[in-house]
Amino acid sequence: MLKASERDLDQELVRRAQNGDQRAFELLVVKYQRRIARLLSRMIRDPAEIEDVTQEAFIKAYRALPAFRGESAFYTWLYRIAINTAKNYLATLGRRPVLSSEYEDEDGYTLDAVAQVADDHTPESELSNKQIVSTVNEAVDALPNDLREAITLREMDGLSYEEIAVAMECPIGTVRSRIFRAREAIAHRLRPLLQGVGKDKRW
Amino acid sequence: MNEKFSALMDGELPQREIAAVVGELVTSKDQQNAWYEWHAARDALQGQYALSPEFMRQFSARLAAEPIVIAPQQWRTPFLSKKLLVPLSAAASLMFVGLAVWQFSPQALAPQNMAAAPTTLLKAAEVHPYLKMHRDGLAGAMGGEVLAQAPFEVERH
Numbered sequence: 001m002l003k004a005s006e007r008d009l010d011q012e013l014v015r016r017a018q019n020g021d022q023r024a025f026e027l028l029v030v031k032y033q034r035r036i037a038r039l040l041s042r043m044i045r046d047p048a049e050i051e052d053v054t055q056e057a058f059i060k061a062y063r064a065l066p067a068f069r070g071e072s073a074f075y076t077w078l079y080r081i082a083i084n085t086a087k088n089y090l091a092t093l094g095r096r097p098v099l100s101s102e103y104e105d106e107d108g109y110t111l112d113a114v115a116q117v118a119d120d121h122t123p124e125s126e127l128s129n130k131q132i133v134s135t136v137n138e139a140v141d142a143l144p145n146d147l148r149e150a151i152t153l154r155e156m157d158g159l160s161y162e163e164i165a166v167a168m169e170c171p172i173g174t175v176r177s178r179i180f181r182a183r184e185a186i187a188h189r190l191r192p193l194l195q196g197v198g199k200d201k202r203w
Numbered sequence: 204m205n206e207k208f209s210a211l212m213d214g215e216l217p218q219r220e221i222a223a224v225v226g227e228l229v230t231s232k233d234q235q236n237a238w239y240e241w242h243a244a245r246d247a248l249q250g251q252y253a254l255s256p257e258f259m260r261q262f263s264a265r266l267a268a269e270p271i272v273i274a275p276q277q278w279r280t281p282f283l284s285k286k287l288l289v290p291l292s293a294a295a296s297l298m299f300v301g302l303a304v305w306q307f308s309p310q311a312l313a314p315q316n317m318a319a320a321p322t323t324l325l326k327a328a329e330v331h332p333y334l335k336m337h338r339d340g341l342a343g344a345m346g347g348e349v350l351a352q353a354p355f356e357v358e359r360h
Contacts (some may be wrong), residue, residue, distance in 0.1 A: 012225045022266055024229050029262060030239050038252035051254060055262050062266060066274035090269035129253035135296040136247040154213060155248045161215045180209035187240040194240060194256075 010074040017192045018065055025065070029058050032075060036082045053089050057082040112183035131193055139189040143182055150175055266345060284331060 015022035037054045044050050061081045068077055090096065127181075138146055146168070153159045153167060161179075165172045210216045211224045239259070284305045 002227055008216060008218060008221055009211060009225065012221055013229075016225070018272060020271045020273050021229060022269075022271065023235070024225075026259075026263060026266065027228065027238060029266075030242050030259065032260060033262075034246040034251035034254055037254050045215045047255075050252075051258055054254070055258070055265060058262060059265060061299060062269060062272065068274075071319065082246065126253075128256050132243060133247045133253070136244050139244075140248070152248075155245050161210075161213065176206050176210055176215065179213070180206040183209055183237075183241050183244065186244045187237060190240055190244055194243060 007073050011070055014068060014070070014074055017062075018068075025062055026120065028074065032078060033058070036078065039082055040086050041085075043090065049089075053086050054082070056089070057085040060085055079119070123186070128193070135190055135193055136186060139186040140182075141187075143185055147178050147182040147185065151186070152179035154179050159188065208237065209241075212238070 010028065013024045013028050017028070033054065036057060037050055040050050040053050040057070041047075044053060045202060057078070061078050064081065068074070140151065143151065150164055153164045154161075159167065161172050161175045164175045164179075168175065207216060207220065207224050208228065211221065211228070216224060228238065
Protein backbone atom coordinates (compact mmCIF):
# COMPACT_ATOMS: atom_id res chain seq x y z
CA MET A 1 0.00 0.00 0.00
CA LEU A 2 1.55 3.31 -1.10
CA LYS A 3 1.01 5.93 1.59
CA ALA A 4 0.36 9.56 0.78
CA SER A 5 3.03 11.77 2.30
CA GLU A 6 2.59 15.26 3.66
CA ARG A 7 4.01 16.46 0.36
CA ASP A 8 1.31 14.58 -1.55
CA LEU A 9 -1.35 16.25 0.55
CA ASP A 10 0.13 19.71 -0.06
CA GLN A 11 0.47 18.92 -3.76
CA GLU A 12 -3.21 18.02 -3.99
CA LEU A 13 -4.23 21.24 -2.24
CA VAL A 14 -1.89 23.32 -4.41
CA ARG A 15 -3.24 21.67 -7.54
CA ARG A 16 -6.76 22.59 -6.52
CA ALA A 17 -5.70 26.15 -5.67
CA GLN A 18 -4.04 26.41 -9.07
CA ASN A 19 -7.36 25.45 -10.59
CA GLY A 20 -9.02 28.39 -8.91
CA ASP A 21 -10.05 26.92 -5.54
CA GLN A 22 -9.16 29.63 -3.00
CA ARG A 23 -10.44 27.47 -0.14
CA ALA A 24 -7.76 24.91 -0.90
CA PHE A 25 -5.14 27.63 -0.52
CA GLU A 26 -6.68 28.76 2.78
CA LEU A 27 -6.32 25.20 4.06
CA LEU A 28 -2.61 25.41 3.29
CA VAL A 29 -2.44 28.72 5.15
CA VAL A 30 -4.18 27.16 8.17
CA LYS A 31 -1.58 24.43 8.09
CA TYR A 32 1.51 26.61 7.77
CA GLN A 33 0.58 30.00 9.25
CA ARG A 34 2.28 29.49 12.61
CA ARG A 35 5.40 27.87 11.16
CA ILE A 36 5.88 30.79 8.81
CA ALA A 37 5.18 33.29 11.60
CA ARG A 38 7.75 31.59 13.80
CA LEU A 39 10.27 31.69 10.96
CA LEU A 40 9.68 35.43 10.51
CA SER A 41 9.84 36.07 14.26
CA ARG A 42 13.56 35.30 13.93
CA MET A 43 13.93 38.35 11.67
CA ILE A 44 11.29 40.75 12.96
CA ARG A 45 10.62 41.60 16.59
CA ASP A 46 7.26 43.33 16.60
CA PRO A 47 4.33 40.83 16.73
CA ALA A 48 2.01 43.07 14.70
CA GLU A 49 4.67 43.35 12.00
CA ILE A 50 5.25 39.59 12.09
CA GLU A 51 1.57 39.03 11.39
CA ASP A 52 1.50 41.62 8.60
CA VAL A 53 4.55 40.15 6.89
CA THR A 54 3.19 36.61 7.34
CA GLN A 55 -0.01 37.65 5.62
CA GLU A 56 1.95 39.40 2.89
CA ALA A 57 4.10 36.31 2.35
CA PHE A 58 1.03 34.11 1.88
CA ILE A 59 -0.54 36.62 -0.51
CA LYS A 60 2.69 36.70 -2.53
CA ALA A 61 2.72 32.91 -2.56
CA TYR A 62 -0.85 32.88 -3.81
CA ARG A 63 0.00 35.30 -6.62
CA ALA A 64 3.03 33.22 -7.55
CA LEU A 65 1.10 29.96 -7.45
CA PRO A 66 0.94 29.56 -11.26
CA ALA A 67 4.75 29.37 -11.26
CA PHE A 68 4.89 26.60 -8.67
CA ARG A 69 5.46 23.28 -10.43
CA GLY A 70 5.96 20.97 -7.49
CA GLU A 71 9.68 20.53 -8.08
CA SER A 72 10.28 21.26 -4.41
CA ALA A 73 8.03 20.74 -1.41
CA PHE A 74 5.40 23.44 -1.02
CA TYR A 75 6.79 24.46 2.37
CA THR A 76 10.30 24.86 0.94
CA TRP A 77 8.93 27.14 -1.75
CA LEU A 78 6.82 29.04 0.77
CA TYR A 79 9.81 29.38 3.11
CA ARG A 80 11.83 31.17 0.42
CA ILE A 81 8.97 33.54 -0.37
CA ALA A 82 8.53 34.33 3.33
CA ILE A 83 12.24 35.05 3.82
CA ASN A 84 12.34 37.31 0.75
CA THR A 85 9.17 39.10 1.82
CA ALA A 86 10.68 39.80 5.25
CA LYS A 87 13.99 40.98 3.77
CA ASN A 88 12.18 43.33 1.38
CA TYR A 89 9.99 44.61 4.18
CA LEU A 90 12.98 45.36 6.39
CA ALA A 91 14.88 46.90 3.48
CA THR A 92 12.06 49.36 2.80
CA LEU A 93 12.24 50.41 6.45
CA GLY A 94 16.02 50.65 6.31
CA ARG A 95 16.33 47.98 8.96
CA ARG A 96 18.40 44.85 9.17
CA PRO A 97 16.91 41.52 10.16
CA VAL A 98 17.27 40.59 13.81
CA LEU A 99 18.43 37.02 13.54
CA SER A 100 17.95 34.68 16.44
CA SER A 101 20.69 32.19 17.22
CA GLU A 102 18.13 29.44 16.65
CA TYR A 103 17.25 30.21 13.06
CA GLU A 104 14.73 27.72 11.75
CA ASP A 105 15.74 25.78 8.68
CA GLU A 106 13.52 25.43 5.63
CA ASP A 107 12.04 22.20 6.92
CA GLY A 108 10.99 24.07 10.03
CA TYR A 109 12.40 21.60 12.50
CA THR A 110 14.74 23.76 14.56
CA LEU A 111 12.73 24.21 17.71
CA ASP A 112 12.83 27.09 20.11
CA ALA A 113 10.70 26.81 23.24
CA VAL A 114 10.67 30.59 23.67
CA ALA A 115 8.47 30.90 20.60
CA GLN A 116 5.49 29.29 22.31
CA VAL A 117 3.95 32.62 23.24
CA ALA A 118 5.61 35.82 22.10
CA ASP A 119 6.36 38.20 24.94
CA ASP A 120 4.97 41.37 23.48
CA HIS A 121 1.65 40.34 22.02
CA THR A 122 -1.26 42.56 22.87
CA PRO A 123 -2.69 41.58 26.26
CA GLU A 124 -5.91 40.32 24.65
CA SER A 125 -4.29 38.06 22.05
CA GLU A 126 -1.64 36.90 24.51
CA LEU A 127 -4.36 35.85 26.93
CA SER A 128 -6.28 33.98 24.26
CA ASN A 129 -3.15 32.23 23.02
CA LYS A 130 -2.18 31.21 26.52
CA GLN A 131 -5.70 29.92 26.96
CA ILE A 132 -5.41 27.87 23.78
CA VAL A 133 -2.11 26.34 24.90
CA SER A 134 -3.36 25.57 28.41
CA THR A 135 -6.67 24.20 27.12
CA VAL A 136 -4.86 21.85 24.74
CA ASN A 137 -2.51 20.70 27.49
CA GLU A 138 -5.41 20.13 29.87
CA ALA A 139 -7.31 18.24 27.19
CA VAL A 140 -4.30 15.99 26.56
CA ASP A 141 -3.87 15.37 30.29
CA ALA A 142 -7.53 14.41 30.58
CA LEU A 143 -7.31 11.76 27.84
CA PRO A 144 -7.27 8.05 28.67
CA ASN A 145 -3.72 6.74 28.79
CA ASP A 146 -3.77 4.96 25.44
CA LEU A 147 -5.13 8.00 23.58
CA ARG A 148 -2.74 10.37 25.35
CA GLU A 149 0.26 8.23 24.53
CA ALA A 150 -0.75 7.86 20.87
CA ILE A 151 -1.37 11.59 20.28
CA THR A 152 1.78 12.57 22.16
CA LEU A 153 3.96 10.18 20.17
CA ARG A 154 2.43 11.51 16.98
CA GLU A 155 2.26 15.29 17.56
CA MET A 156 5.18 15.89 19.89
CA ASP A 157 7.60 13.13 18.94
CA GLY A 158 6.63 12.98 15.25
CA LEU A 159 6.46 9.19 15.07
CA SER A 160 4.72 7.42 12.17
CA TYR A 161 1.72 5.18 12.80
CA GLU A 162 3.93 2.16 12.25
CA GLU A 163 6.45 3.36 14.84
CA ILE A 164 3.68 4.14 17.32
CA ALA A 165 2.19 0.68 16.75
CA VAL A 166 5.53 -0.88 17.63
CA ALA A 167 5.96 1.35 20.67
CA MET A 168 2.44 0.67 21.95
CA GLU A 169 2.38 -2.98 20.86
CA CYS A 170 -0.90 -2.70 19.00
CA PRO A 171 -2.09 -2.85 15.35
CA ILE A 172 -1.70 0.22 13.11
CA GLY A 173 -5.49 0.42 12.78
CA THR A 174 -5.73 0.85 16.54
CA VAL A 175 -3.15 3.65 16.45
CA ARG A 176 -5.12 5.39 13.72
CA SER A 177 -8.31 5.10 15.76
CA ARG A 178 -6.67 6.33 19.00
CA ILE A 179 -5.16 9.38 17.33
CA PHE A 180 -8.45 10.27 15.72
CA ARG A 181 -10.34 9.93 19.02
CA ALA A 182 -7.72 11.96 20.84
CA ARG A 183 -8.02 14.75 18.27
CA GLU A 184 -11.79 14.76 18.58
CA ALA A 185 -11.56 15.01 22.37
CA ILE A 186 -9.04 17.86 22.26
CA ALA A 187 -11.01 19.73 19.59
CA HIS A 188 -14.17 19.35 21.66
CA ARG A 189 -12.53 21.31 24.49
CA LEU A 190 -10.82 23.79 22.19
CA ARG A 191 -13.84 24.59 20.02
CA PRO A 192 -15.65 27.06 22.34
CA LEU A 193 -12.42 28.96 22.88
CA LEU A 194 -11.64 29.25 19.16
CA GLN A 195 -15.19 30.29 18.37
CA GLY A 196 -15.10 32.87 21.16
CA VAL A 197 -11.84 34.53 20.15
CA GLY A 198 -12.79 34.47 16.50
CA LYS A 199 -16.10 36.21 17.19
CA ASP A 200 -18.07 33.25 15.87
CA LYS A 201 -16.47 33.40 12.47
CA ARG A 202 -12.94 32.12 12.16
CA TRP A 203 -12.48 32.20 8.40
CA MET B 204 -15.51 13.36 10.64
CA ASN B 205 -13.66 10.13 10.29
CA GLU B 206 -10.35 8.42 10.79
CA LYS B 207 -9.40 8.86 7.14
CA PHE B 208 -9.34 12.61 7.56
CA SER B 209 -7.14 12.30 10.63
CA ALA B 210 -4.80 9.92 8.77
CA LEU B 211 -4.67 12.40 5.85
CA MET B 212 -3.36 15.07 8.19
CA ASP B 213 -0.62 12.71 9.35
CA GLY B 214 0.43 11.61 5.86
CA GLU B 215 -0.79 8.11 6.68
CA LEU B 216 -3.56 7.73 4.14
CA PRO B 217 -3.18 5.38 1.15
CA GLN B 218 -2.18 7.48 -1.85
CA ARG B 219 -5.11 6.29 -3.94
CA GLU B 220 -7.54 7.83 -1.40
CA ILE B 221 -5.96 11.25 -1.10
CA ALA B 222 -7.84 13.02 -3.90
CA ALA B 223 -11.23 11.86 -2.62
CA VAL B 224 -10.55 12.82 0.99
CA VAL B 225 -9.12 16.22 0.02
CA GLY B 226 -12.16 16.65 -2.21
CA GLU B 227 -14.37 16.22 0.86
CA LEU B 228 -12.18 18.58 2.86
CA VAL B 229 -12.48 21.50 0.44
CA THR B 230 -16.25 21.17 0.26
CA SER B 231 -17.22 20.34 3.86
CA LYS B 232 -17.40 23.19 6.37
CA ASP B 233 -17.35 20.69 9.24
CA GLN B 234 -14.11 19.18 8.02
CA GLN B 235 -12.58 22.60 7.46
CA ASN B 236 -13.43 23.55 11.04
CA ALA B 237 -11.85 20.31 12.25
CA TRP B 238 -8.79 21.04 10.10
CA TYR B 239 -8.50 24.44 11.80
CA GLU B 240 -9.01 23.02 15.30
CA TRP B 241 -6.68 20.05 14.84
CA HIS B 242 -3.91 22.27 13.48
CA ALA B 243 -4.41 24.76 16.32
CA ALA B 244 -4.01 21.86 18.77
CA ARG B 245 -0.99 20.45 16.92
CA ASP B 246 0.72 23.86 16.78
CA ALA B 247 0.02 24.44 20.49
CA LEU B 248 1.54 21.06 21.37
CA GLN B 249 4.56 21.72 19.18
CA GLY B 250 5.12 25.19 20.58
CA GLN B 251 4.63 26.99 17.29
CA TYR B 252 4.33 30.76 17.13
CA ALA B 253 1.04 32.06 18.53
CA LEU B 254 -0.73 34.26 16.02
CA SER B 255 -3.59 36.53 16.98
CA PRO B 256 -7.02 34.88 16.81
CA GLU B 257 -8.03 37.26 14.03
CA PHE B 258 -5.18 36.27 11.74
CA MET B 259 -7.03 33.78 9.59
CA ARG B 260 -10.18 35.85 9.27
CA GLN B 261 -8.13 38.88 8.16
CA PHE B 262 -6.15 36.77 5.73
CA SER B 263 -9.31 35.32 4.18
CA ALA B 264 -10.65 38.83 3.65
CA ARG B 265 -7.43 39.79 1.85
CA LEU B 266 -7.43 36.62 -0.21
CA ALA B 267 -11.03 37.17 -1.28
CA ALA B 268 -9.94 40.46 -2.86
CA GLU B 269 -7.30 38.70 -4.95
CA PRO B 270 -8.03 37.59 -8.52
CA ILE B 271 -8.55 33.84 -8.79
CA VAL B 272 -5.39 32.16 -10.05
CA ILE B 273 -5.63 29.60 -12.78
CA ALA B 274 -2.41 27.83 -13.66
CA PRO B 275 -1.69 25.46 -16.51
CA GLN B 276 -1.09 21.95 -15.21
CA GLN B 277 2.65 21.40 -15.32
CA TRP B 278 2.93 18.84 -12.55
CA ARG B 279 4.85 15.68 -12.91
CA THR B 280 2.29 12.94 -13.04
CA PRO B 281 2.85 9.56 -11.39
CA PHE B 282 3.19 8.09 -14.88
CA LEU B 283 6.22 10.26 -15.53
CA SER B 284 7.88 9.54 -12.26
CA LYS B 285 11.66 9.24 -11.85
CA LYS B 286 11.40 5.48 -12.05
CA LEU B 287 10.15 5.75 -15.60
CA LEU B 288 12.08 8.81 -16.70
CA VAL B 289 15.51 7.48 -15.78
CA PRO B 290 15.47 4.43 -18.11
CA LEU B 291 13.72 6.44 -20.82
CA SER B 292 16.29 9.22 -20.75
CA ALA B 293 19.12 6.67 -20.60
CA ALA B 294 17.73 4.89 -23.66
CA ALA B 295 17.31 8.19 -25.49
CA SER B 296 20.90 9.17 -24.66
CA LEU B 297 22.23 5.85 -25.89
CA MET B 298 20.27 6.16 -29.11
CA PHE B 299 21.60 9.68 -29.66
CA VAL B 300 25.20 8.67 -29.01
CA GLY B 301 24.83 5.63 -31.24
CA LEU B 302 23.37 7.70 -34.04
CA ALA B 303 26.08 10.34 -33.71
CA VAL B 304 28.84 7.71 -33.76
CA TRP B 305 27.34 6.02 -36.78
CA GLN B 306 26.85 9.27 -38.70
CA PHE B 307 30.38 10.52 -38.21
CA SER B 308 32.25 7.26 -38.36
CA PRO B 309 34.58 6.83 -41.37
CA GLN B 310 32.67 3.73 -42.46
CA ALA B 311 29.40 5.57 -42.53
CA LEU B 312 30.90 8.44 -44.52
CA ALA B 313 32.73 6.27 -47.03
CA PRO B 314 31.01 6.31 -50.45
CA GLN B 315 31.52 2.59 -50.99
CA ASN B 316 29.77 1.79 -47.73
CA MET B 317 26.96 4.14 -48.50
CA ALA B 318 26.44 2.35 -51.73
CA ALA B 319 26.48 -0.98 -49.91
CA ALA B 320 23.95 0.09 -47.32
CA PRO B 321 20.46 -1.24 -47.87
CA THR B 322 18.38 1.70 -48.98
CA THR B 323 15.08 2.24 -50.63
CA LEU B 324 15.84 3.41 -54.13
CA LEU B 325 13.79 6.13 -55.63
CA LYS B 326 13.36 6.82 -59.27
CA ALA B 327 14.64 10.20 -60.38
CA ALA B 328 11.57 10.88 -62.42
CA GLU B 329 9.40 10.55 -59.30
CA VAL B 330 11.58 12.60 -57.00
CA HIS B 331 12.76 15.49 -59.14
CA PRO B 332 9.50 17.45 -59.30
CA TYR B 333 9.10 17.09 -55.53
CA LEU B 334 12.63 18.24 -54.76
CA LYS B 335 12.46 21.05 -57.29
CA MET B 336 9.32 22.37 -55.63
CA HIS B 337 11.06 22.36 -52.25
CA ARG B 338 14.18 23.99 -53.64
CA ASP B 339 12.24 26.75 -55.30
CA GLY B 340 10.12 27.43 -52.25
CA LEU B 341 12.93 27.35 -49.71
CA ALA B 342 15.34 29.24 -51.92
CA GLY B 343 12.79 32.01 -52.14
CA ALA B 344 12.40 32.09 -48.34
CA MET B 345 16.17 32.08 -47.73
CA GLY B 346 17.29 34.51 -50.39
CA GLY B 347 17.86 31.96 -53.13
CA GLU B 348 21.47 31.14 -52.23
CA VAL B 349 21.92 28.26 -49.87
CA LEU B 350 19.71 25.69 -51.39
CA ALA B 351 20.75 26.46 -54.89
CA GLN B 352 24.07 24.84 -53.93
CA ALA B 353 22.64 21.99 -51.90
CA PRO B 354 23.48 18.75 -53.57
CA PHE B 355 21.26 15.74 -53.49
CA GLU B 356 21.77 12.40 -55.07
CA VAL B 357 19.16 10.21 -56.52
CA GLU B 358 19.62 6.70 -57.73
CA ARG B 359 19.22 6.85 -61.45
CA HIS B 360 17.75 4.02 -63.46
